[in-house]
Amino acid sequence: MPFKPPRIRPCCGEIVPAGELCACQRRRLLERHRRHDARRPSAWRRGYDREHRIARMHHLAQHPNCVMCSEPATIADHVVAHRGDRALLRDASNLQSLCATCHSSIKQRLECQP
Numbered sequence: 001m002p003f004k005p006p007r008i009r010p011c012c013g014e015i016v017p018a019g020e021l022c023a024c025q026r027r028r029l030l031e032r033h034r035r036h037d038a039r040r041p042s043a044w045r046r047g048y049d050r051e052h053r054i055a056r057m058h059h060l061a062q063h064p065n066c067v068m069c070s071e072p073a074t075i076a077d078h079v080v081a082h083r084g085d086r087a088l089l090r091d092a093s094n095l096q097s098l099c100a101t102c103h104s105s106i107k108q109r110l111e112c113q114p
Contacts, residue, residue, distance in 0.1 A: 047082070047089045059095045066099040068106055073097035077107060 014022040021029065056076040066073045077098045082088040098107060 046084070047086060052089070055090070055092060055095070059092065060097060063097040065097060066102050067096050068102040069099060071099040071101070074100050075103045077103055081111060 012022055012024045014024075016022050059076045060073055064073055065071065075098045076095045078088070079094050079096050080088060082094070088094055
């Protein structure tokens with residue numbers, strides 16, 4: 001792996017290793033996440049109720065490995081984002097098994113692409 005020299009963050013001047021955040025950036029990011037979560041409806045209001053939890057468990061029992069990396073899956077992800085569409089949310093053929101790492105990194109990058 002190539003060597004990445006430490007760099008200086010412009011917000012506070014703290015020297016941190018490449019790819020890491022300084023304390024003030026971590027604090028701002030955490031505050032941003034809290035503001036976002038405060039505005040977001042609850043999981044139940046977004047449609048993730050008892051019926052969805054049962055469908056999720058059933059899907060993960062049938063497909064226990066991540067479709068991207070073959071690690072044990074922990075998330076039943078929607079292939080096509082439902083964006084509040086209840087029919088798409090309930091569609092079992094729209095589910096895929098993902099591990100938390102792939103869901104939080106690869107899948108998020110794919111959804112952000114135009």
